Structure formats: C-alpha cells, structure tokens
Amino acid sequence: MSSQPSSHPSSKGQIKIVHIYPREMSIYGDLGNTRCLQSRLRWHGYDPLVHQHHPGSDFPMDAHLVLGGGGQDSGQARVQDDLAHNAPALRALAADGTAMLMICGMYQLFGNAFITIEGERLPGIGILDVTTQGNAKRMIGPVVLDTAYGDVVGYENHSGSTELGAGQRPFGLVRSGMGNNGTDKTEGAVTGNVFGSYLHGPVLPANHSFADALIKLAVERALGEPFVPGQIDDEIADQARTRQIRRLVG
Numbered sequence: 001m002s003s004q005p006s007s008h009p010s011s012k013g014q015i016k017i018v019h020i021y022p023r024e025m026s027i028y029g030d031l032g033n034t035r036c037l038q039s040r041l042r043w044h045g046y047d048p049l050v051h052q053h054h055p056g057s058d059f060p061m062d063a064h065l066v067l068g069g070g071g072q073d074s075g076q077a078r079v080q081d082d083l084a085h086n087a088p089a090l091r092a093l094a095a096d097g098t099a100m101l102m103i104c105g106m107y108q109l110f111g112n113a114f115i116t117i118e119g120e121r122l123p124g125i126g127i128l129d130v131t132t133q134g135n136a137k138r139m140i141g142p143v144v145l146d147t148a149y150g151d152v153v154g155y156e157n158h159s160g161s162t163e164l165g166a167g168q169r170p171f172g173l174v175r176s177g178m179g180n181n182g183t184d185k186t187e188g189a190v191t192g193n194v195f196g197s198y199l200h201g202p203v204l205p206a207n208h209s210f211a212d213a214l215i216k217l218a219v220e221r222a223l224g225e226p227f228v229p230g231q232i233d234d235e236i237a238d239q240a241r242t243r244q245i246r247r248l249v250g
Helices: 031-044 073-095 105-109 208-223 235-249
Strands: 014-020 047-053 065-068 099-103 113-115 121-123 130-133 139-147 150-158 161-164 172-176 189-191 194-197
Touching: 014 031, 014 208, 031 047, 031 065, 031 208, 065 105, 065 208, 073 099, 073 105, 073 121, 099 105, 099 208, 105 130, 105 194, 139 235, 150 235, 172 235
Parallel strands: 014 047, 014 065, 065 099, 099 194, 113 130
Antiparallel strands: 113 121, 130 161, 139 150, 139 172, 189 194
C-alpha cells in the first residue's frame, strides 16, 4: 500500500480489532492483516483500537473485527484449550454478524477438526464446516482466486488438506495454485461474515477490495450506519496484484 495521511481531523467512530494468538499463530506475516486494517480504518476516517488476545484471558465481546493467523502444529496445540474455553463467545459473535478473518492454522481450528499426520485429532470450534487432514506433502506457492471481491492473490504454505462440508461455501475458486486440497479447486470457506483462507502474503494489503469489505461489515455492525469510505491511493497494490495475475494466469 502507498503512504497515506496518518490521521483524520475527526473520527467517524471507533472500531475494535481483536487479533487472536499473535505469538503462537502469526508465523507467516499474518500480523500484516491487522496492520493493514488498522491503517485503512484511519485513512477512511475511523479510529481503530487493536487488542491482542492471548491464552488465559476471556475473549472481548465488544470486538468488531477478529483476525487470526497461521502457525505450526505445535502452536495450534498450545492455543487449543484457550480456544475451546472461548468457543461459546466466538460462536456468539459469529452468529451476531461479527466480521472475522482466519488464516491457515486458525482457519483449520475454526473448522470441525484438524487431524495431524500422526493421527491426533485437534477439535475445532465448528464455525466453519471444514475438516483438515495433515499430510507429508506441503502445498506451497503463489495463488490467484476468483472471489466475490474480484481476483484475490496471495501465497499458500500448508500441509493440511481441507475438505468442505456439504453446503459450505468456499471463499474463492482457484485460478492458479492448490487451494484447500489441490483437487476440487476451492479455497477457503465463508459462513456469514466469517472468512477462512490459506492465503498469506499477508493477504489484505494486496487485496484492498476484500480488506474494505471487512471494514464495511465491521463499521455497519459497530456503528449502525453506512460505511463512508475515504480517498485512498491503491495504485501500487493494484499493480502488484495485476503483475501476479498476469504472471500466473495470463
């Protein structure tokens, strides 16, 4: 993203972003999604408040945007008990329309279960109807998706193979890359305003239409009024996304 003014003379309202498990589940740069939304909210004229949720504390029910990232199997195991403790709160927020973006490992744990390559079953919280099986072979490389927010680009690096339940809507369809499992051309999952995806990068800075869609959901739920966008110069991000699309799919 290109440089923008750091603040607006008056705020249109405060939006609370909650980043879950930033120490255990943010090893592939996914903290950049939080920073992207924080910056874009300011540029649109809103006041972002970022809260980091760590294991051992109750989940804040005043969250307007919830973000989670990728991690190793050991990281998933370390947050499993806390996630189970806070599952009722997260399910209630999801049912109430709270916008959430879960990447890679947290995408898996927002599903029904992650089964490690050794056969250990780590139960998820079931917000997304997906089940993931660990594999010896990794799915790695740049990705281009066809989504409701236009072409979305990113980078995948996962050994888990994810299957969607009957009726579960994917986040996008793969134009280039492996996606959920390398066979059915789906990537990610969407239930209500909860999005799961394997795309790192981080994904939001290069895909501002999707980032602003999350912001719009958060603003309208938090403030009960329409999202009023500011003027943002996204030319550099557009160029980067277009270059990746042309390189991979022509």
